[in-house]
Structures are given as C-alpha cells and as structure tokens.
Amino acid sequence: MITAERKPLEEIIDYIKPFKRILLLGCNECVTVCAAGGRKEVGLLASGLQMTLLKSGSSIEIREHTLERQCDPEYVEELVPMIDSADAVLSMACGCGVQQLAMRFKDKPVFPAVNTKFMGGSERQGVWTERCKGCGDCLLGLTGGICPIAKCAKQLMNGPCGGSTTGKCEISDDVDCAWQLIWDRLKALGLQDRYLEIMPAKDWRPGGGGGPRKIIREDLAE
Amino acid sequence: MKTESHLEKVLAAGHLAVTSECGPPRGADAATVQEKAKYLDGVVDAVNITDNQTAMVRMSSFAGSVLVKQMGMNPLLQMVTRDRNRLAMQADILGAYALGIDTMLCLSGDHTKFGDHPMAANVHDIDSIQLIQMVKNMRDESKFQGGADIKGAPKMFIGAAANPFADPFELRVMRLAKKIAAGVDFIQTQCIFNVDKFELWMEGVRKMELHKKCYILAGITPMKSVGAARYMKNRVPGMDVPAELVERMGSVPKEEQPEEGIKICIETIERLKEVEGVAGFHIMAIDWEEKVEEIVKRAGLYPRPQV
Numbered sequence: 001m002i003t004a005e006r007k008p009l010e011e012i013i014d015y016i017k018p019f020k021r022i023l024l025l026g027c028n029e030c031v032t033v034c035a036a037g038g039r040k041e042v043g044l045l046a047s048g049l050q051m052t053l054l055k056s057g058s059s060i061e062i063r064e065h066t067l068e069r070q071c072d073p074e075y076v077e078e079l080v081p082m083i084d085s086a087d088a089v090l091s092m093a094c095g096c097g098v099q100q101l102a103m104r105f106k107d108k109p110v111f112p113a114v115n116t117k118f119m120g121g122s123e124r125q126g127v128w129t130e131r132c133k134g135c136g137d138c139l140l141g142l143t144g145g146i147c148p149i150a151k152c153a154k155q156l157m158n159g160p161c162g163g164s165t166t167g168k169c170e171i172s173d174d175v176d177c178a179w180q181l182i183w184d185r186l187k188a189l190g191l192q193d194r195y196l197e198i199m200p201a202k203d204w205r206p207g208g209g210g211g212p213r214k215i216i217r218e219d220l221a222e
Numbered sequence: 223m224k225t226e227s228h229l230e231k232v233l234a235a236g237h238l239a240v241t242s243e244c245g246p247p248r249g250a251d252a253a254t255v256q257e258k259a260k261y262l263d264g265v266v267d268a269v270n271i272t273d274n275q276t277a278m279v280r281m282s283s284f285a286g287s288v289l290v291k292q293m294g295m296n297p298l299l300q301m302v303t304r305d306r307n308r309l310a311m312q313a314d315i316l317g318a319y320a321l322g323i324d325t326m327l328c329l330s331g332d333h334t335k336f337g338d339h340p341m342a343a344n345v346h347d348i349d350s351i352q353l354i355q356m357v358k359n360m361r362d363e364s365k366f367q368g369g370a371d372i373k374g375a376p377k378m379f380i381g382a383a384a385n386p387f388a389d390p391f392e393l394r395v396m397r398l399a400k401k402i403a404a405g406v407d408f409i410q411t412q413c414i415f416n417v418d419k420f421e422l423w424m425e426g427v428r429k430m431e432l433h434k435k436c437y438i439l440a441g442i443t444p445m446k447s448v449g450a451a452r453y454m455k456n457r458v459p460g461m462d463v464p465a466e467l468v469e470r471m472g473s474v475p476k477e478e479q480p481e482e483g484i485k486i487c488i489e490t491i492e493r494l495k496e497v498e499g500v501a502g503f504h505i506m507a508i509d510w511e512e513k514v515e516e517i518v519k520r521a522g523l524y525p526r527p528q529v
Contacts, residue, residue, distance in 0.1 A: 162385030
C-alpha cells in the first residue's frame with residue numbers, strides 16, 4: 001500500500017486559513033488501511049480543525065466526505081454536486097489523490113492534509129515499513145524476496161557494506177541489514193550460490209530516470 | 223602489468239607494499255594537504271586521498287590527488303558511489319587519469335547520516351562492485367558504462383575495500399570473491415585489531431585461492447589513547463576492537479598511551495607479515511600522519527623499494 005501520515009495541524013491551518021467553506025476528503029483505500037486519511041481520520045481532523053479555529057476566534061464550515069478511491073476519475077466525479085459549495089478542498093488521500101482532484105477541478109484550490117511516505121506493508125499493529133521503491137524492474141526473484149533497493153540504506157545490489165553488524169544496518173540499530181536478511185533467506189532456500197552472481201549496474205529508466213512514467217495498456221485503453 | 227601504477231609495480235615485484243592516507247581539509251587551503259602528505263613522502267608507495275570521508279564535505283579527492291601528484295608522490299584516488307552518478311564518476315576517472323592519477327579505490331561510502339549533510343540525497347546510482355566493473359571495462363575494453371567507445375582509455379589500477387569484521391561473517395570471503403570477479407586488482411582491509419578473526423577470514427580467502435587473484439593490503443590503525451580505542455570499539459560501525467586491547471591501552475599512563483598504540487600497531491604488522499596472502503599494509507593514521515614514518519621504520523618496512 002501507499003502509506004501516509006497526517007501533516008501537523010498548524011501546517012494544515014495555514015493552508016486553509018483564507019477559506020470559509022472546506023470540503024474535507026478522505027479516501028477509502030491505502031490511507032484508510034494505514035489510518036492516515038480514511039473516514040475516521042476525516043472526522044478526527046474536522047473536529048480538531050474546528051476546535052483549534054474556534055479557540056482562536058475564527059470559524060470554518062467543514063463538509064466531510066470520503067471517496068472510494070481518490071486517484072480514480074470515476075469516483076472523483078461523485079464530487080461534482082458538492083464542489084461548488086466549497087471554497088477549497090483539503091484532501092487526506094496520498095499525493096495521487098490530491099493531484100487527481102487538482103486535475104479535475106481546475107479552479108478549486110486543493111491542499112494535502114497528509115504527507116505521502118512510501119510503498120510499504122504492515123509489520124505489526126501501528127507499524128509500517130518501506131518495501132518497494134517502484135524501480136520498474138523487479139529484482140525480488142534474485143534476492144530471495146527481499147528488496148535491496150528499498151531496504152538497504154545504500155541500495156547496494158551486490159551484498160552488505162562494511163557497516164553491517166549483528167544483523168543491523170550501520171545507520172541504526174532499529175534498521176535490519178537488508179543483505180543479512182537476503183543472505184539468511186538465500187541460505188534457507190539453499191540458494192547461496194546466487195550471491196556470487198554480480199548484479200550489473202541498474203537501468204534506472206524504468207525507475208523514473210527516464211522522466212515521469214506512464215503505463216499504456218493497448219488492450220484496455222480507450 | 224595492467225597499468226603504470228607505482229603500487230602495482232611494487233606489488234608485482236613481490237615486495238610488501240605500504241600505503242597510507244591523507245584526508246583532505248574542510249577548506250580550500252592546498253597547504254594543508256601538502257603538509258600532511260609531506261609526512262608520507264618516501265615512506266609509502268601510494269597515498270590514499272579520501273573522498274568526503276564519514277560523509278563530511280571536504281576538498282575533493284580528485285583535487286587532493288592532483289596536489290599530491292604535483293609533489294611527486296603517488297596518489298590513490300578514493301571514489302565513493304554515495305555522492306555522484308555514473309556520468310560524474312566516469313568524467314572524474316578520465317580527468318584524473320589525464321592528470322597522471324593511475325590508482326584508485328572503489329567504495330560505496332559511509333551513509334550521509336554520519337556526516338554534516340544528513341539532509342543530502344544518497345546517490346548510489348551504482349554500488350561499489352558495479353563501480354569496479356565500470357572502471358575495469360573503461361580500462362580493458364575502452365568502453366563507457368553506457369556502452370560507447372572511449373578514445374584514450376584510463377588505465378587505472380583498481381582497488382576496493384574489504385571488511386573481514388562486518389557481518390554476516392560467512393559472506394565476507396564471498397564478497398571478496400565477488401569484487402575479484404568484478405575486476406579488482408588490490409584490496410585494502412578495514413583496520414585490523416582482532417588479528418585472530420582476520421586470520422580466520424584469510425583462511426577462507428586462501429581456501430578459495432583469492433589471495434592469488436588480488437593483492438590484499440592489511441589495514442592498520444595506531445590508537446592514540448584509550449579513549450580513541452573505546453570510541454572505535456563502541457561507536458564505529460563494522461570495527462572490531464577486542465576488549466584486551468582497550469584494557470592494554472588503559473593500563474599505561476595517559477602520556478604513554480600514544481607509544482603503547484604504536485607498539486600494538488607494530489606488533490600487529492609483525493604478526494600479519496607471517497600470514498600467507500598478506501601483500502602489504504595500509505596504514506590509516508587518522509590525523510596522525512606524522513607517525514607513519516616511525517611505524518614503517520620500526521616495522522622493518524623501510525626503505526621503500528625503488529621499482
């Protein structure tokens with residue numbers, strides 16, 4: 001999933017200060033799963049904003065709504081009947097959702113209420129970690145299902161650096177050494193020999209080095 | 223011989239090679255490099271010029287190498303993959319070689335977290351093994367990494383680092399094998415304090431006959447004080463300083479600790495001379511360059527061979 005964290009209230013207030021009527025939009029996809037911008041967080045943010053603004057003597061009208069998917073034009077259309085009654089939109093979706101709204105409603109200010117973080121997964125309740133950098137040319141088949149691009153602090157493709165100590169990365173005891181994990185996994189699978197193969201310099205074009213990326217599926221495109 | 227590198231000549235002639243390092247200053251003063259390098263003149267076969275070591279901005283390794291070259295010494299250009307992409311690195315390799323620098327060390331570099339620009343992007347377009355491959359192809363195939371022909375190939379003697387003390391230990395010999403497969407000519411190891419563990423690593427190296435495929439220079443660092451010993455033991459990632467050595471440093475009065483550190487260093491060199499496969503020594507006397515001459519002399523590594 002795409003993970004996100006809510007921005008500080010002060011930053012959000014700075015954005016919406018000049019406006020009276022705010023459409024606060026959640027998204028039912030990734031940001032709901034990582035508890036950053038789903039229906040529940042929309043409610044919490046709305047009351048947080050109301051209370052803070054009331055204390056400072058100003059008031060604001062907030063309309064709450066949560067879309068099934070903010071990055072999808074089909075669901076964004078749902079907003080047409082309510083967009084005119086808002087001076088600005090505050091989106092709790094990831095950056096993809098925010099941009100979808102900005103593209104669709106060209107004359108409406110749209111502000112992000114969350115910081116989009118990374119593509120990751122849940123480690124345990126309340127903890128998410130990065131898993132994928134979207135390099136566009138997946139190496140997981142060669143590295144035992146653990147990504148050195150996303151999980152090694154130096155994105156080393158050919159083994160651990162000299163800073164790997166007792167399974168931990170040199171940058172922090174809280175970070176696992178990706179290559180220790182890869183090695184343990186290759187051993188468990190009896191694939192140690194695979195380590196000796198040199199992974200050549202990566203072509204970063206599929207990873208964004210070739211400019212903004214696009215997928216066109218001729219079989220589906222209209 | 224693959225190159226004109228003085229270090230390669232010394233090693234190929236079968237001498238125990240000696241290298242040392244000179245960290246460029248955090249400023250634009252050439253004299254600082256020259257003063258440090260002067261301590262090493264005639265004492266070592268090549269002088270490593272570090273590349274933004276510990277991720278702190280310093281005068282570039284390239285410029286430092288040129289300054290050392292101008293003094294008639296043999297610089298060893300260090301290059302980390304942290305700060306530049308493959309275009310910038312290849313450009314520097316061409317430029318360095320054009321200015322007479324023919325020996326280099328391929329590294330990934332300390333993470334930016336440790337330096338004075340923790341907010342900077344870590345580039346890592348390629349990793350250290352891919353850098354070795356790239357330099358080798360530039361030299362032997364006259365090809366840029368992107369595949370185009372080079373007119374006037376840079377003939378670099380290619381080095382890399384190895385840390386026998388990092389984990390997973392069982393991977394460390396294989397990692398050396400991988401660097402050799404990529405085309406490395408020589409290795410400078412992490413500072414050796416735990417000689418037993420180094421010998422264990424060398425056993426693995428010999429089992430795979432890797433010592434016959436590249437020259438291994440054993441890394442040596444003199445400790446200035448018990449505080450420095452403790453710091454390296456506890457704070458430097460991938461460093462293995464046995465508790466006995468820290469105790470030994472602490473067992474003598476403060477003013478005698480530098481001499482104790484030098485003694486340990488010389489004993490280590492003497493013991494490592496007996497290890498089959500050790501082709502020389504890389505003495506990293508960090509901000510203590512003036513002691514290198516004494517170490518080299520007391521360790522019986524002086525005079526340096528004329529080749």
